[in-house]
Amino acid sequence: MDLHVRYEGDDDPDKCTARKLSRFDLATLHRRDRETPAGVVLNPHAERALSPADAEHATDRALVALDCSWESAGEKRFSLSGAHRALPYLVAANPVNFGRPMRLTTVEALAAALSILGEPDHAARILAKFTWGETFLELNAEPLRRYADCADSTEVVAVQQAYLDRG
Numbered sequence: 001m002d003l004h005v006r007y008e009g010d011d012d013p014d015k016c017t018a019r020k021l022s023r024f025d026l027a028t029l030h031r032r033d034r035e036t037p038a039g040v041v042l043n044p045h046a047e048r049a050l051s052p053a054d055a056e057h058a059t060d061r062a063l064v065a066l067d068c069s070w071e072s073a074g075e076k077r078f079s080l081s082g083a084h085r086a087l088p089y090l091v092a093a094n095p096v097n098f099g100r101p102m103r104l105t106t107v108e109a110l111a112a113a114l115s116i117l118g119e120p121d122h123a124a125r126i127l128a129k130f131t132w133g134e135t136f137l138e139l140n141a142e143p144l145r146r147y148a149d150c151a152d153s154t155e156v157v158a159v160q161q162a163y164l165d166r167g
Contacts, residue, residue, distance in 0.1 A: 001059050001119055003027040003110055003126070006036045006080060008068035015096065017107035017130065018067040026126050027065075027110070037062040038081035040117075042109050044102070046084035049156040052148060055117040057083055063113055067106045087112050088147055088160040093136035108136050115144040116156075 005018040007029040013019060021027035030036040039062030040054050064082060089101060090112050097103035104112065107126055111133075114123035127133025137144070143163060150156045 001114065001117070001122060002037075002039075002062045004037055004039070004062045004064045005029050005067045005106060006033065006041075006064060007031060008066075010068055016067070017094075017105040018065070020129060021107055021110075021126060024129055026129070029067075033079050036064060036080050039064050039083070040113070041080050041082045041084045042066065042087060042113055043080075043084040044086055046086040048083075048085055049088050049153045049160065050085035050113055050116055050147075051150050051153045051156045052116060052118060053152045054083060054085055058113075058117055063110065063117070065106045065109050065113075085153075087116075088143070088156050089163050090140045090143060093132050093139050094130075095132060098132075107133070111136060112140065112144065116147045118148060120144075120148075 003026060005027050007018055018029060022029045040058040041064045043066060087109060090104060092098060092100050092103045092108060094105045094108060107130060111123035111127045124137065127136055146159045147156050150159060
């Protein structure tokens with residue numbers, strides 16, 4: 001599965017996981033919407049949750065993450081073609097947002113998506129470039145497994161709700 005990032009470049013370059021993925025040829029960065037391939041776009045503002053039903057579309061086209069700072073994430077409006085999908089409830093393992101729900105880095109978002117879409121080995125491979133990468137998979141092992149077992153977005157949302165209800 002080809003990994004692409006719509007890269008805004010407004011965060012700390014030393015902590016940017018998208019840039020590191022690019023340096024290792026694990027993802028391609030794009031500075032403009034029109035240069036970014038259409039595919040499955042990981043968008044926290046999407047109305048539908050990512051599910052295994054999106055795997056064929058992502059494999060045929062691309063898996064695209066949005067990379068911008070959390071301070072401006074709510075303000076950014078990207079006009080990317082493709083099927084926009086939100087990731088379900090997961091917990092960050094990165095040093096800046098460790099333990100915080102839904103505050104994932106770009107590599108965490110891509111790895112979560114790969115796991116849900118049936119490519120856990122690819123997820124582990126991209127996370128291996130980060131000292132805390134394996135921790136992300138350990139922290140989220142059960143939900144990632146359960147999301148990957150779902151048939152569609154509706155089932156993913158039901159599993160997510162079960163986690164939120166545990167609160």
